Amino acid sequence: MTRTTTHHDDPPEMICDTSAAIDIATAAGELLLRYREALNSADVDPVEFRKGADRSSQEFIARELSNRFRGDAVLSEEAPDSTERLGASRVWIIDPLDGTREFGEAGRSDWAVHVALIENGSLTAGAVALPGLGITHSSKDPIPQFGVVPSSPRVVVSRTRRPEPVMALAHALDAELIEMGSAGAKAMAVVRGDADIYAHAGGQYEWDSAAPVAVAQAAGLHVSRIDGSALHYNQENPWLPDLLICRAEIAATTLEVLNR
Structure with a gap:
């Protein structure tokens, strides 16, 4: 899966955070692809299949964040919430598998993994992996050159x-x-x-x-x-x-x- 690059004139801590978001989202996406390949053809209940994928990605991301940023708080769709995050200066907000319905449908690529960082109330880093497309977008991608908006948006x-x-x-x-x-x-x-x-x-x-x-x-x-x-x-x-x-x-x- 393609990993995006960071701008070297940004503060080192911001580069580190963004690089971590990119690496973790990308690796979680690769894990999900392997999970999908291994189980999608098996005789598995679709609901349990999706739950298992969510759980596997959640466990991987939580472990990576804990290892890299031990003191940071985390808000996740797939983990119990804690009010302790409200007083934390750094909070990772993650969705281990966004689009579980699409993930469970063979051949669909419109599902994602989200990893973002909030520092003192502001979004400072984010990565969105699209594993089915082999792409990870991040908040440090080069600014795109958009064309003219079509007459019918x-x-x-x-x-x-x-x-x-x-x-x-x-x-x-x-x-x-x-x-x-x-x-x-x-x-x-x-x-x-x-x-x-x-x-x-x-x-x-x-x-x-x-x-x-x-x-x-x-x-x-x-x-x-x-x-x-x-x-x-x-x-x-x-x-x-x-x-x-x-x-x-x-x-x-x-x-x-x-x-x-």
Whole structure:
């Protein structure tokens, strides 16, 4: 799997954190690929298959973070939460397997592994591994060179859930809809320039978006709640109802339509 590089003029501690996020997300993705190859053809209950994959990735990431950053707190979808993280200066927010449904479907690549770091309330490092594509995006990728936004913007949407605000946005912009699975895969489609807008209004948790947002904002994209307010992480309640990641030049129009 491709590992991204860091900029050498950044502070050494930031390079270390980002490199760790990249390495851990990438290695967890490779572990999941091996797990998928070994069990996907076996006679295994699909629900137990996905749970086992989540658990294996969680255990690997937790072990790596503990070994590398012993004093840091962790917020994860697959581990019990602790209020101790609220007073910690450094908190890793992880999703060991984003898009379990897609992971369980042979041949699908729209699933991800998220690893992000919050320092004193700010996102400072993030990596999103897309193991099915052999790519890991990070907050230290070179800033992409985007082309002109098409007259019909490309909006990534869920295969199964279509919140009314998102569909109203797509209708107002005469958008092209691109169906995709996990939040990380959707966000990285915008980062790569394969889509222009990812708007989510169906409810998420911090681990669904922390790493994708870290990568997206480093790429120069607009990131916010769908009302335009800032995204806050390491909150007592990790529920984060909505999200907007889009090309900066169409952010004002997108927000205006979403808030009519």
